[in-house]
Amino acid sequence: MLLLACPWCGPRSEEEFSCGGEGHIVRPLASAEMDDAAWGDYVFMRTNTKGVHYERWCHANGCGRWFNIARSTTTNEILAVYQVGDNKPELPK
Amino acid sequence: MTAGKNRLESGGRIDRAQHLTFQFDGETMSGHPGDTLASALIANGVRVVGRSFKYHRPRGLMAAGGEEPNGLVRLRTGGRAEPNVRATDILLYEGLVAESQNRWPSLNFDLGSLNDRLSPLFPAGFYYKTFMWPANMWPVYEGVIRRMAGLGRAAETPDPDRYEKQYAHCDVLVVGAGPAGLAAAQWAARTGARVILADEGAEFGGALLGKAEEIDGGPALAWVAAIRGELAEAENVRCLPRTTVTGYYDHNALTMLQRVSDHLAEPEPGQPRQRLWQVRAKQVVLATGALERPLVLANNDRPGVMLAGAAQTYINRYGVRPGQKAVLFINNDSAYPVALDLARAGVKVAAVVELRAQAPLGWLSRLDEAGIEVMADRAVVAVEGKKAVSGVRIGKLNAARDSLVGGMGRRIDCDLVCLSGGWTPSLHLLSQSGAKLLWDAAAGCFLPGPIDQTAAQAVRVVGTANGGGNLQDCLDLGAEVGNSAANAAGHRRRGRGPRSPKAATTPDETPILPIWSIPQNGTSKAFVDFQSDVTAADLHLAAREGYRSIEHVKRYTTTGMGTDQGRTSNINALGIVAGALDVDIPEVGHTTFRPPFSPLTFGAVAGRRIGPLLDPVRRTPMHAWHQANGAVFEPVGQWLRPYYYPATGENMERAVNREVLAARTSLGIMDATTLGKIDIQGPDAAEFLNRVYINGWKGLAVGGCRYGLMLGEDGMVFDDGVTARLAPDHFHMTTTTGGAAHVLDWLESWSQTEWPELSVYCTSSTEQWAVASICGPNARRLMAELCPEMDLSGEAFPHMTWQSGTVAGIAAGIEARIFRIGFTGELSYEINVPAGYGPALWQAIMGLGEKYAITPFGTEAMHVLRAEVGFIMIGQETDGTVTPHDLGLGRMVSSKKDFLGKRSLTRADTMREDRPQLVGLLTDDPMIRVPEGAQFIAGSDASPPQTGLGHVTSSYYSPNLDRTFALGLLQGGHGRHGESIHIAYDGKAVRAEITVPRFLDPGEAAK
């Protein structure tokens, strides 16, 4: 049961949130020009990271806002919480 | 009724002045407050408390605490009965009723014990071997095996008690209230930190309760009482006895089971039986103690064989004598005080059999004084007796300790055998937290590995769980760690650091001599896992058969898979498997510790969420009317919707037919409140809808309505509905009843994360509006009376538009939104009023509609009506694999703009012409209604194997057509109108004509 720090509400239990999967996947604008493989990659393919994973969460049963986190998939440590649209943050070594 | 023949004259933490009567297997006995069922049974001379799982061997109590593998009973009767409860965990109360398990017909004479003689039939993995052939007999074998090999019976009637859940936060959670845990809690609390101290037992003190230790020159339990008093006074401390920490989850979230009333026959008024806590702790201190291991030797399961520490606890804590004449067999120092305590309690200690070559000199002199013989460099090689221990055989092992030197040696008569094979730190919770355990060869156990305090799990381990030496070490480390955990949680105490009290000195410890099984000359069973009936021979067999991983050995032999999770057996099993494979223990590894640490009742897990509280129920404002008018309800998501309204004597079929006909011939009314409604506002609202729907929205005029389909990015339809433009920057979206929450989430995720440049706001308004949907040829006439100020002509108020107005007869000035939309193909109006006016609106319509014989209809009639005119139903015609084109709605797809899922519609796979496509179906026999889900097949022969060509998605009887009809998704169906296809179900094939998916044309009136 993760403890996630919603940027607007503070630390709350995982059950208040929904996970939106991997972050930083940008929707292609010129999709009509993409071949099936490239479009399929956007729609279906996700990384399966061991280590730092950048992912989207929504405080669904709270303020309803989306945000990003960096989480270690091995220890579940939350390494960063940052805004939608921000670049991947520098992480402490 | 006996007063307890094994009860000591004095001593123990029981109240001899009070007597408690209880029943075990129908026999009435007596005990005292402070007893457990286990100690009371021993006091009454009961030796056999159960039969073993597989071989039905007689078993007695082996432990005094939560590690007890044998003494499982069925506690209480009727709805309060609970199976598989450890007798050692049950506090005695007046009138307690318990019965032994796993025996038939009786504990003393059990037919199942034949299994012991037939044991060649039950080797490791016997499920997979003995009964495999002939295969068609397996169901018979399985039934027999399951009856013979099982644990307790569940209650047959509902549990009358209440179970609760509670959430808590704290700075420091201390798990275990033994000496280390008490010291930790004391010094954490003195910083002002919020502390929770939880312990399984009814009393704090842990191992001290079973020993005659001294602290600061007085009884250790006086020190315990003083701390208990200090903690009870402190407002920042919550003390929870009878509370087991059962799970350690991410980010220091822990679950605890508090047995609020299990020590009572019935809970006190207003009290739950159990309470499940969910705790979030900034810091966790594990003072979970250590569990003693038995030694694995021939017939080590005979009643009267007991862990040494357990025997000591029965004497010191409960004032009962577990035997008259004892032999101790040990490989470490911890059992020497046990020998002294036994002697002091009047038990004749025949011998201490010491596996090590030399008994520790410090202890030797103390035992000498007590007149107890110590036999060093010897082993107990077999236990004799059947329903009770009658004696032991002493032997000498060779240097490799894998065979006997000179065979079975001297016999010693005794009725109690105390085993101590060393101590296993209780690290289940630490392992659940994600921390690593490391094998310590010298200590012969796993110890906590290095814990990274900056990691997500802030946890520290103290006391014997940490491998912790003597009492002084436990007190010192406990105090220090309690203080530092509080510091880490942000609380600091002014003044000097923690000081510990002084424990009495004990002889220096001499190292343990780990040994995992004692060799024997015969083939007697030497048990490793008592609860799952796994022997050393079973583990050797698994190794011979090629099992290498301990996880596989565990599943194959079932070792460690009982309700005790192998508390007393895991390390012995590991040692034996490592020995058989000739590798070191770390190479074999340890099995994964999974929550819960102790069995949880279903009651505790469910809490108050049972019966009507299982899930929230949503009712529309008109629910009371539906109920009063005999509606049968159908759950749709969390909503309860009228399914149909049977008139007196009517069955469902006749009711639905009547409702369908009324809607087509005169006037029907349906409660459409449950449809999802989302209020969308903002200057970019139209652009936003353009991106989420497949069709165009910018051209929709204010006052207009449009039907839209939403796709996932994979191009598959997931929701639909009509959306109306209220103003240039304001839309009223409707969704399916079940999809409303998901659609809102979907809209939010895109507007927040991908299109933040769009100024648009989405708000759920489902519960703001009550909606009555009326339809039928008389709908306009009724509307003329309901909204007399409104021009209802086709030119002024055409199909797919909406108007604002007021409804006659309900509060003046209240805005109603009236949408000329529907789902039946008839002339329809959806009248939306603020939710509180729903009942008044409904009453008004019913009153005005009387002259048209207005007929309320439910969801089933609505389904028939919509299917007759070929309207799809999300979740019925769609299942997440269906595109707009598959549904025949390809013409809706805008070519002028991008929208979610658009590119997927031109993937090679979504363009295939042989995809399942929506068709209508008319069976040759007009009265056959094929079941929804039935498969299309190529020929007329339904016998397997078959290749499915699609399936029936909707199937009804139409009273308007006087025949059945169906919709289905058929491979390449769009090109097959006029052909026929066979539909397979119940082993037969029914022929049907493939048609366009529309069976009635919406009437002229709808225009």
Ligand SMILES: [Zn+2]
């Ligand atoms: Zn929030």
